[in-house]
Amino acid sequence: MALIANSLPVASLAEPGHFLLVNDRIAAPGEFILHHVLAASLKDSTAECVLVSFLERLDHWKAIQSKLGVTLETYATRKSFVFVDAFSQITMPPSSPRSQDPLVVPPIDPEASVPLRPLFDTIVGALRSVDPELPKLLLFDEVSLLEWLVPSQAEVTRFWRALFALKQKMGFGLVVLQSLDASHNHMIEFLLSSCTMHLEISPLASGRSSAVTGEIAMQRGPLSVSDGPSYKAVRKQALQYRLTESGAVWIERGTGGGML
Amino acid sequence: MSAFKRRVPASAHKVLPGVRPSALPPFHPLLSIGVPSFDDVLGGGLPLATSLLVMSPDLHSAWAHLIQKYFIAQGIRSGQDVCLIGEADEIDEILNGCMWVPPEDDNISGRPDSLTDDERDEAASGAVKIAWRYEGMKQFSTTVSHNASSSTCMLAFRLAMDSMLELLRAAGEYCSNFDLTRRIPLSVISEAKKSGQISTVPIDLNEAQAMISSALLAITEACDTHSTRAPKSTDRVLRIAVVIPSLLDVSSLPRLLPLVHNLRYQLRRSSATALITLPPNLCASSSQSSIGSAMIQLSDAVITLASDSLSPSTSHHGIVQLLKLPSLNSLVPPSDKLSTLRGLGQAAKGDGHHRGGGENNLAFRCKRRHFVIETLNLDVEGGVGERRTAPPAAVLLPSAPERSVDQDAEAPSSLVDVHAISKTTPSTSVETSERLASPKKPKAKRRVAFSDAGGIYDF
Numbered sequence: 001m002a003l004i005a006n007s008l009p010v011a012s013l014a015e016p017g018h019f020l021l022v023n024d025r026i027a028a029p030g031e032f033i034l035h036h037v038l039a040a041s042l043k044d045s046t047a048e049c050v051l052v053s054f055l056e057r058l059d060h061w062k063a064i065q066s067k068l069g070v071t072l073e074t075y076a077t078r079k080s081f082v083f084v085d086a087f088s089q090i091t092m093p094p095s096s097p098r099s100q101d102p103l104v105v106p107p108i109d110p111e112a113s114v115p116l117r118p119l120f121d122t123i124v125g126a127l128r129s130v131d132p133e134l135p136k137l138l139l140f141d142e143v144s145l146l147e148w149l150v151p152s153q154a155e156v157t158r159f160w161r162a163l164f165a166l167k168q169k170m171g172f173g174l175v176v177l178q179s180l181d182a183s184h185n186h187m188i189e190f191l192l193s194s195c196t197m198h199l200e201i202s203p204l205a206s207g208r209s210s211a212v213t214g215e216i217a218m219q220r221g222p223l224s225v226s227d228g229p230s231y232k233a234v235r236k237q238a239l240q241y242r243l244t245e246s247g248a249v250w251i252e253r254g255t256g257g258g259m260l
Numbered sequence: 261m262s263a264f265k266r267r268v269p270a271s272a273h274k275v276l277p278g279v280r281p282s283a284l285p286p287f288h289p290l291l292s293i294g295v296p297s298f299d300d301v302l303g304g305g306l307p308l309a310t311s312l313l314v315m316s317p318d319l320h321s322a323w324a325h326l327i328q329k330y331f332i333a334q335g336i337r338s339g340q341d342v343c344l345i346g347e348a349d350e351i352d353e354i355l356n357g358c359m360w361v362p363p364e365d366d367n368i369s370g371r372p373d374s375l376t377d378d379e380r381d382e383a384a385s386g387a388v389k390i391a392w393r394y395e396g397m398k399q400f401s402t403t404v405s406h407n408a409s410s411s412t413c414m415l416a417f418r419l420a421m422d423s424m425l426e427l428l429r430a431a432g433e434y435c436s437n438f439d440l441t442r443r444i445p446l447s448v449i450s451e452a453k454k455s456g457q458i459s460t461v462p463i464d465l466n467e468a469q470a471m472i473s474s475a476l477l478a479i480t481e482a483c484d485t486h487s488t489r490a491p492k493s494t495d496r497v498l499r500i501a502v503v504i505p506s507l508l509d510v511s512s513l514p515r516l517l518p519l520v521h522n523l524r525y526q527l528r529r530s531s532a533t534a535l536i537t538l539p540p541n542l543c544a545s546s547s548q549s550s551i552g553s554a555m556i557q558l559s560d561a562v563i564t565l566a567s568d569s570l571s572p573s574t575s576h577h578g579i580v581q582l583l584k585l586p587s588l589n590s591l592v593p594p595s596d597k598l599s600t601l602r603g604l605g606q607a608a609k610g611d612g613h614h615r616g617g618g619e620n621n622l623a624f625r626c627k628r629r630h631f632v633i634e635t636l637n638l639d640v641e642g643g644v645g646e647r648r649t650a651p652p653a654a655v656l657l658p659s660a661p662e663r664s665v666d667q668d669a670e671a672p673s674s675l676v677d678v679h680a681i682s683k684t685t686p687s688t689s690v691e692t693s694e695r696l697a698s699p700k701k702p703k704a705k706r707r708v709a710f711s712d713a714g715g716i717y718d719f
Binding site for chain 2: 026027031032035055056057059060063064087088090091092093142144145148149179181182183184207208209210243244245247
């Protein structure tokens with residue numbers, strides 16, 4: 001439990017069974033939340049992180065994490081950080097040569113009977129490669145792409161259900177970034193109904209400003225355990241943030257928090 | 261000031277023709293679109309390894325294709341490789357319709373400081389005596405001019421970079437001074453095609469399945485030859501111009517997503533940039549839909565040139581909407597700090613506090629010789645000044661009791677309070693008979709005579 005001052009409390013996120021759903025919009029991207037979670041988990045050694053990225057390469061994550069003070073290579077060698085590359089091969093034509101690296105997701109073939117099986121298997125492999133004793137955190141960067149790569153929504157729902165079952169079995173925390181603009185409504189509802197914590201990032205209604213990038217709202221999800229560790233914030237106003245090179249600066253709405 | 265010289269790491273990207281490093285660390289290489297104001301909005305140019313999606317939802321104009329032509333023409337002029345992907349007829353039309361530089365700029369390569377035609381005229385007549393108070397101020401400008409954009413780097417940075425700039429100037433121009441009245445010479449196109457500088461990948465719309473994969477393979481091949489890691493890569497930058505065919509309908513948009521996603525990956529691993537243009541029929545339906553947002557998410561920079569041909573305006577041809585700006589390896593797009601047109605960078609100056617200013621509204625205009633993006637400024641009267649038409653018939657002068665009848669015809673220069681009209685009727689009942697003439701016809705058709713042309717109350 002922590003007040004929102006200048007950091008987001010992440011200690012409770014890696015508790016087994018937790019699922020933090022982060023919804024963002026095109027005008028207010030939510031990648032910085034993942035960066036904060038990743039940096040805090042690695043720095044405080046609270047969890048081992050497996051990151052599945054659909055939109056960017058490892059270089060991008062390394063560059064931004066270095067601005068937050070985390071060198072991903074050292075954690076990677078220690079096996080407390082594993083990067084699953086779901087970006088390079090996933091949209092190649094199915095007949096193209098595949099990479100031998102077990103952490104690269106092979107091309108998704110929409111014609112296959114279970115198109116998302118290779119992705120699931122790669123994730124399982126990555127989770128098994130970290131130390132089983134320590135708490136684990138699985139982060140997904142931008143899952144709305146999945147809905148467009150497979151012909152039917154049922155496949156995507158099947159994938160998520162399998163992942164939730166895996167979460168119960170292996171006991172890891174889950175953090176998923178989903179764009180409200182780019183996802184179908186029923187996928188948004190599906191993930192929302194399964195989360196324990198919901199974080200919504202929205203842009204300012206009046207447009208872009210140099211002082212405030214957007215607003216953030218955090219609620220307990222439908223599956224949150226009432227007596228489990230939960231996040232409570234004592235605040236009187238809506239919470240806004242401003243993106244800087246090294247993450248977000250939190251501002252309470254109406255105050256001069258980030259400016260003075 | 262002289263002691264302060266920013267050191268640029270020596271290994272920072274070999275000098276490629278037509279490429280300039282960004283003004284902020286980590287000094288990522290930038291390409292010019294060909295329009296100086298557009299480059300400014302993007303933060304100096306389009307970063308290498310990123311993609312820009314240009315949408316133009318107006319069905320009656322082709323602004324996106326115009327930007328595409330600038331992109332291609334700049335690539336040819338800077339000596340970079342250009343690859344066009346799209347339907348055969350469309351890309352031929354775009355390639356042959358590219359603009360070119362005027363002859364005087366053509367012979368002297370690398371002289372970005374030459375004045376444009378408009379600026380030459382202004383400079384000639386610039387012998388006006390200005391009041392001493394305003395002499396120090398620079399001229400009012402709503403856009404970034406061509407010669408200004410070649411020196412948008414900060415001064416201290418420039419001191420250190422001068423030698424590098426000389427090298428760049430010799431290698432190939434960054435942003436050429438294109439003239440819309442000139443067409444690209446056919447000889448240049450055929451030369452470039454022969455030498456392999458221009459390559460086209462025509463897509464056959466009839467093969468529904470194979471269309472996407474053939475485009476994918478072509479992109480992969482092109483990026484392989486320009487890869488940053490391969491030992492046999494060329495020393496040239498690749499510009500990929502993707503023209504989504506206008507004949508595609510909305511239902512085929514989902515099939516384009518794997519192409520755009522894979523293009524994103526191919527760009528990241530090579531020294532290439534892409535400009536994707538969506539045809540108007542696909543833009544109009546994709547602005548609010550989830551598939552459109554998915555396309556936007558997969559591109560690094562997204563800009564919409566929204567013009568309304570049904571109700572044109574005299575001061576601009578359309579509005580520029582920046583949906584997304586390139587932020588390679590960064591959470592915050594460098595354009596926020598670097599763009600003078602957007603006006604956000606000013607907030608961080610001075611004592612480092614952020615004053616909460618919004619960004620400028622941007623509009624674009626196609627002048628006789630240039631396409632410019634400029635700030636959209638409302639007129640002095642708050643924007644209504646443009647619509648100077650005759651006033652509606654029901655507007656009356658408020659006849660205040662103190663005023664004499666003669667003054668009713670003459671207009672006060674202050675604004676008319678329309679709501680005061682209803683208040684005149686009860687007050688004038690106690691007045692003298694001379695004044696009873698005016699309230700007797702409360703609905704009389706009176707012309708509101710202001711000092712300038714027409715009335716400004718159109719509503």
